[in-house]
Amino acid sequence: MYSNSHDSGSVLKITMTSLEEDDRPVYLAGDFNDWNPQHADFQLTKDRGTYSIELQLPAGVTEVAFKFTRGGWENGEIDKHGNITPNRVAAVDAGSVETIVDRWRTNWSPYKPVFSPIIELVSDAFEIPQLQKTRRVWALLPHDYHDNSDRYPVLYLQDAQNLFNESSEFGNWEIDKKLSILAEYGRGDVIIVAVEHGEKDRAKEYTLGPNKVLNGSEGKKMIRFMADTLKTYIDKRYRTQPGRETTGIGGSSLGGLISIYAGFLYPEVYSKLMIFSPSLWAAPTLTFPMLPLLDPFVSKVYMYAGDNESAHLVTHVRSFVQRMQQQVAHIEAELIFKTSFRAGGQHREFYWAQEFPRALEWLFYDSSEDALLVSSRKKNRTHD
16 A cells, blocks of 8 residues: 555546535545555545545556545445445546446445345254253354355354344344345355353353352353354354364453453464453453464454443453463464454444444455455355
């Protein structure tokens, strides 16, 4: 990526007219800025109903590919029917190009049901031998799962009641709708396994003692169930990519806390952690005895917190990341953290819903816009 704040070899002026009234600022994302959808150097200048920017391009660049956003891919341009627009391409020697945008997404909406995941009830009473209990477990499969023989990465999520249930008391993450939009972009090739929480036993099952929540916690048994029992079953029943490089776990609040424990105590099982608003206050000095592996490992950890959740959550998250980086420096392993702090963000499903697509993309896709970490769509996948 290069800056747009200095003179270079060529100048291309891009002008855009929006047919839909919208007060949000407009940004340019393209192959010249790593497709960053909200880079300050590439914000367009508004003049009445028209937006424009002058791109300073290095010598030798003959054309550029680009799109417009309102500050993120969840707020990107779409056509009048709600479809994703193809990349725009402009020749640099033209000097200028005029474009029109019909409509804009707002917080990932609208979504298309045709791309919605297939939601299956894995079991209404899945046996948890470690706890001598049963639990409802769901699987969200890619919309075209039954049309091919491909194998898929897997993300295990806590608190299934609040992930896609429209009647949830506190709202839901809308992961079915978010997966539909990601699939439309060609980024929906992930199986989600959602485990319902234990209602009155939720705090007990999502913590490890001693902690500030309660005594007699059962979190260690729960993460053993997910890593040893549930994962084994899922890998047999569905076409998964079972290796640690293609397996993740995540959750929010206490569900985020237990997912941290699961990820760090079972690094041979999980390499990707999606941690939203973790209840780090329950274990403020959290550390982990990193398991010695025969081979060095790399894990990716996406951590989100809103600055309006509690007085200390953002501070706790920053402190946790620092402690983990210091701890892992003494062993042959690497932790790659990405932190996201939302101004005004509250401890609610609405905010976790907005963060879910960003976290899923970062965890399962590399830094380029098109390539999956494990495989690019419809290419280089493993098959039966």
